[in-house]
Amino acid sequence: MGLIAGLIGELLDILQGFGLIEGLIAGLCIGLISAPVFGVFFGLNKEIKPIETLIWSWKRAKLGFKNGLVLAAKIGMFITIFCLIIAITIDVISNGVAINFHRTIVLIYAVMFGLIFDLFFTLLFGLLLGLLFALNDGLVNLEMKAKVTPNQGISNSVINAGVTGIIHGLSLSFFLGLMSGLIGWLSLLSLKISFPQEAVSAEAWFSTTLNITLFASITGLVFGLVSGLISGRVCIEHFTLRLILYCNGYIPWNYARFLDYCTERMLLQRVGGRYRFIHKLLQDHFAQMEFRQD
Structure with missing residues (x-):
């Protein structure tokens, strides 16, 4: 995951006009930072749990959407309060603690602007977080009651990881494109309204649209790959475990064929x-064995 994040970071830097060397350095830094983070959060599982069957739960999806909105509101409120504290501190250091009419009006406007920012941040960012939380919580993993073929759970995990990655990647691309488009086009529109004598060229509109499309597409691709890897990490863990056991001589490589051979020999x-x-x-031998979990 860290390698993928680094490669995508390099691609983003190159598309934004940086050179190949700068892109390689930035991608390497992103990979080195993200690799241990993903390793700590997703690589310390003691049990391999295949994603055998995915079902959709509207109840869990609604709860996830609500949690996303609440988290966005908390983040927006924190940013607003933090910026107000910094602004007031700078003003007090620069102009002292004396209160006058002008400073009172400025403070009122700052608070109103902060509340408006928090509202828009919650609406825009909250929709994005709510959707991601809803998609993540709404897909519920159920264990298969009856398996027909060997390794059926792992095979289903590969398919479900691909489905999860595609759904998350496409949804994130859509909402990031929508949000970035609104912000970019509103910025150009406000510039045109504020300075009517300065015409906004068609090239600026096209450049803004192109950058938004590239940003949303690449970010969606990154999130889709990361989501697929997180969902499919059980497949990686399964393969790694089999490889370690095989290299140490504990199991044959084709374990299913070995088990079928034992079945033929009764x-x-x-x-x-x-x-x-x-x-x-x-049965008696294994029943008398002492079970230890180191």
């Missing part, structure tokens, strides 16, 4: 995609 019984020991001596 050591195991296959039930759908599961196997169980049927020999009485083997």
Whole structure:
């Protein structure tokens, strides 16, 4: 995930006009920073849980959307209060603590602007966070009751990871494009209204639209890849575990064929995609073994 973030960061820098060397340095920094973060948050699982079946829960999706709105409101309020404190502190340091009519009006306008900013931030950013939380919480993983073939859970995990990545990536691209478009076009429109004598060229509108499209598309691609990797990390963990056990000589590489071979020799019984020991001596042997989890 850190490697992907670094490569995408390099691509973004190159598209924004930076040179290849600057893009490589920026991508390397992004990768080095994001790799341990993803490793700590998503790589310390002790149990591999395949994403076997995904179902949609409207109840969990609504709760996730509500949590996204609340989080956006808290972030917006924090930014507003923080900026007001910084502005008041700078004003007091520069002009002292004396209160007059002009400073009172400025403070009132600052508070009103902060509240308006918090409202718009909550509406725009809250919709984005709400959607992402709804998509993440609304998709519920259920364990399959009956497996028909070996490795069916891991195979389904690969498919579900791709589906999750596509859904998250497309939804994020749409909302980022919508939000960035509104901000960019409103900025140009306000510039045209504020300075009517300065004509805003068609090239500026086209450049703004192009940058918004590139930003939304690439960011959506990044989020889709990261979301797919997070959802599909069980596949990576499964493959890594099998590789380690195989390299240490504990299991054969084709484990399903080995289990089928044991089934043919009447050591195991296959039930759908599961196997169980049927020999009485083997059952007694494993029943008497001491179970330890190191």
